[in-house]
Amino acid sequence: MARRKNALGLDIGSSSVKLVQLRESKKGIELANFSMAPLPTEAIVDGAVMNASVVVETIQGMVAAQKLKQKECAVAISGHSVINRKISLPAMTQEELDESIKWEAEQYIPFDVNDVYLDYQILQSRPEQGQMDVLLVAAKKEIVDEYAGVVREAGLVPVVVDVDAFTLYNCFEASYGFPPGETVVLIDIGAGTITINVVSNGVSTFTRDISMGGNQYTEEIQKQLNVSYDEAEAYKRGGEAGVDADSVVPQEVEQVMSAVSESMASEIHRSLDFYLATSSEGRVSRVYLSGGTAKVPSLARTIEDKVGVAVELIDPFRNIQIDGKVFNLDYINEIRPLAAVAVGLGLRRAGDK
Numbered sequence: 001m002a003r004r005k006n007a008l009g010l011d012i013g014s015s016s017v018k019l020v021q022l023r024e025s026k027k028g029i030e031l032a033n034f035s036m037a038p039l040p041t042e043a044i045v046d047g048a049v050m051n052a053s054v055v056v057e058t059i060q061g062m063v064a065a066q067k068l069k070q071k072e073c074a075v076a077i078s079g080h081s082v083i084n085r086k087i088s089l090p091a092m093t094q095e096e097l098d099e100s101i102k103w104e105a106e107q108y109i110p111f112d113v114n115d116v117y118l119d120y121q122i123l124q125s126r127p128e129q130g131q132m133d134v135l136l137v138a139a140k141k142e143i144v145d146e147y148a149g150v151v152r153e154a155g156l157v158p159v160v161v162d163v164d165a166f167t168l169y170n171c172f173e174a175s176y177g178f179p180p181g182e183t184v185v186l187i188d189i190g191a192g193t194i195t196i197n198v199v200s201n202g203v204s205t206f207t208r209d210i211s212m213g214g215n216q217y218t219e220e221i222q223k224q225l226n227v228s229y230d231e232a233e234a235y236k237r238g239g240e241a242g243v244d245a246d247s248v249v250p251q252e253v254e255q256v257m258s259a260v261s262e263s264m265a266s267e268i269h270r271s272l273d274f275y276l277a278t279s280s281e282g283r284v285s286r287v288y289l290s291g292g293t294a295k296v297p298s299l300a301r302t303i304e305d306k307v308g309v310a311v312e313l314i315d316p317f318r319n320i321q322i323d324g325k326v327f328n329l330d331y332i333n334e335i336r337p338l339a340a341v342a343v344g345l346g347l348r349r350a351g352d353k
């Protein structure tokens, strides 16, 4: 039987929607489509859809502009409405687990178990202790249904609803592959959310979403320099878009940005320390960054200093063929870090678990 087609990867971020279409064949994975469209600031807040109609229109506009025929898509949710946890349970069969997971899960999640969709996977059995480790994912039905609803209203069919942290896993696995026996940390830093996934020996052992992101730089510049949001955004990007060529970036911008990088790196460091204190896994060998805010030069350096581990930008297109006659390669280079979640989603197929 032929393998099912890849779903459209639809990353509904708080600052923009990214859409990736991949084509997998014997020759490898090829980029068939990439597009991106901005969202107004209040459309998505803390992982919840605040203005559904603007998101629906944005997706419809992208699908129409790209003349996409395919309807099946994969989306992801993030933020406080998702809990990922490695839990220890008495050893049991898959059937017994299916029966009891709802009751077992109850004590690990801060929501009513009837209000969430549960997903779980046995990570490893430890027969000597009569225990096994299970990865438990609980996602608030309300939020999953909200995202699925928006996508349906835009005329697409949501065949996969994933979690941001796991899309990073899929993206990284396809681009680099997980080094056996090593612990790598994947961190996506977007406009409003930092998503962390610590992967040990190819297994996601810790994930966390922090409500911080690139907006912090923009808001801080806006406040400290008393400029408009758009000016602040342009200063943040080193004066590239929106400001005229001869304008210079004031020196204070640099200072404000270092201060924000410092607090963001501290927060990341705290999360990793917490993980290391509670896990038996070995030390972290490398940190990989994605998301638009990973492009802030001082941020990677500051994380490197604080965590004491080499930090690198993820290239989600590392193993994906891109035809220079179809795509503007300069543009693709610009958006590489922003495409990680969408690529992770575009690797999924209908019927995947």
Ligand SMILES: Nc1ncnc2c1ncn2[C@@H]1O[C@H](COP(=O)(O)OP(=O)(O)OP(=O)(O)O)[C@@H](O)[C@H]1O
Pocket (backbone or CB within 6 Å): 012, 013, 014, 015, 016, 017, 189, 190, 191, 192, 193, 194, 213, 214, 215, 233, 236, 237, 238, 290, 291, 292, 293, 294, 295, 296, 337, 338
């Ligand atoms: N060259 C750049 N320098 C600094 N920041 C940048 C640059 N390009 C984009 N950004 C910032 O990256 C952020 C957008 O990144 P991304 O598209 O990954 O976020 P998102 O997916 O929309 O948000 P989230 O995942 O947090 O909901 C914005 O805050 C934007 O200002």
Ligand SMILES: [Mg+2]
Pocket (backbone or CB within 6 Å): 013, 014, 190, 191, 291, 341
């Ligand atoms: Mg994002």
